[in-house]
Amino acid sequence: MKAQPKASHFVDGAYLEDTAGAVIEVIYPATGEVIARLHEATPAVVEAALASAARAQGAWAATRPVERARILRRAADLIRERNPDLARLETLDTGKPLQETLVADWPSGADALEYFAGLAPTITGETIPLGRDFVYTIREALGVCVGIGAWNYPSQIACWKSAPALALGNAMVFKPSEVTPLGALQLAEIFVEAGLPAGLFNVVQGRGAVGGSLVTDPRVAKVSLTGSVPTGQKVYAAAAAGVRHVTMELGGKSPLIVFDDASLEDAVGAAMLGNFYSAGQVCSNGTRVFVQKGLKERFLSRLAERTEKIVLGDPLDEATQMGPLVSASQLDKVLGYIETAKAEGARLITGGARASLNTGYYVQPTVFADVTDAMTLAREEVFGPVMAVLDFDSEDEAIARANATEFGLAAGVFTADLTRAHRVIAQLQAGTTWINAYNLTPVEAPFGGSKSSGVGRENGHAAVEHYSQVKSVYVGLGPVDAPY
Secondary structure, three states, X not given: OOOOOOOOEEEOOEEEOOXXXXXXXXXXXXXXXXXXXXXXOOHHHHHHHHHHHHHHHHHHHOOOHHHHHHHHHHXXXXXXXXXXXXXXXXXHHHOOOHHHHOOOOHHHHHHHHHHHHHHHHHOOOOEEEEOOEEEEXXXXXXXXXXXXXXXXXXXXXXXXXXXXXXXXXXEEEEEOOOOOOOHHHHHHHHHHHHOOOOOOEEEOOOOHHHHHHHHXXXXXXXXXXXXXXXXXXXXXXXXXXXXXEEEEEOOOOOEEEEOOOOOHHHHHHHHHHHHHHHHHOOOOOOOEEEEEHHHHHHHHHHHHHHHOOOOEOOOOOOOOOEOOOOOHHHHHHHHHHHHHHHHOOOEEEEOOOEOOOOOOOOEOOEEEEOOOOOOHHHHOOOOOOEEEEEEEOOHHHHHHHHHOOOOOOEEEEEOOOHHHHHHHHHHOOOOEEEEOOOOOOOOOOOEOOOHHHEEOOEOOOHHHHHOEEEEEEEEOOOOOOOOO
């Protein structure tokens, strides 16, 4: 049990165990070995978490924003100090290589805590003159927030959700994915060490039933979910029954459009980042790569050359560039999509099979060309290292086909013509877009989707709107004018 935590849950400022809950085995994806055993939260654990959050939240909201900010900043500093150990734990939990977790996971979480710490003291209301009278506004915390995480960026997601929630005076009960439950416990411990009062950030483990009990509790004012579209639809419906605030960051089948005049090396590099980073397990990945016909064959040739040099191996070796998929079930799902693509007539350029390593859930980085819009590979989210390359003739055609999907999370455009770049981006139906770049998500910028890919935004100043509400106060300075 090389990654066994002190206990399964973190409630009211301390670790908490209840062995009556169903067992959750944590599997190291590179070897298949069990590295920790946790227990699902029982109703008693869920109640303790919600009760402590409700109790602590009022005093926290009344705390000066600058004092809340100091605690979040301390937590960010602690994360950065401990990044090597935290990155190793993230690698064990997810299978992502250290080359990634050292720079992308916890560091992004620390950035979020630091950003919202800086933002919190600047959040003010406004004064609206009305002649004799006036109105002023107050931005208030929502109350108890529930965060539900995904397994691909578990610790980053925990920070992205808790940072604005806590900065703005809320409490949070966070449920990690049962596949990757370890990092959130470390975050809870760091928060307490940084000075966060007990009860303001609680972690409870569990599967869908635990999430459901959190989402429907009357004490909960807000739900923030990162997950699949089917899960999001269920959680959204449950939250709506209580008229709760929601943020839904869901799946995608995002287009990356490459025009003939694009820099070949940059476009190929972006396509690889948008399909193979984290073994393709990134919601915003540009998994439909539309390449204009004049560049198509050169693009495919260079893409194959660079893809075949990707180093798969031990995630704990910093030379490893791509690790395994997160689980055996995800491996089976991705291999199924690969076989379906072959059967439907897509042209395999490289990869296309399970990687020949001794252990673990590894899949070769895979590229298919001549993919059509009707193929399964172009319509469904694979969540693995499988790229679909489609070709197009005209700008209008590319835009229409890119938008012909239920998803709307992300999109990218590569071209040397910046006028065209802005024109195309303006027409793409996606919440997060890039020009001559891909999958860069700084915490200063809002992140989120449109259509079935979600509602609300994480990060940036936009997150303030989703973790607080405005109260208007009308001030009368004269006699009441009543017609009675």
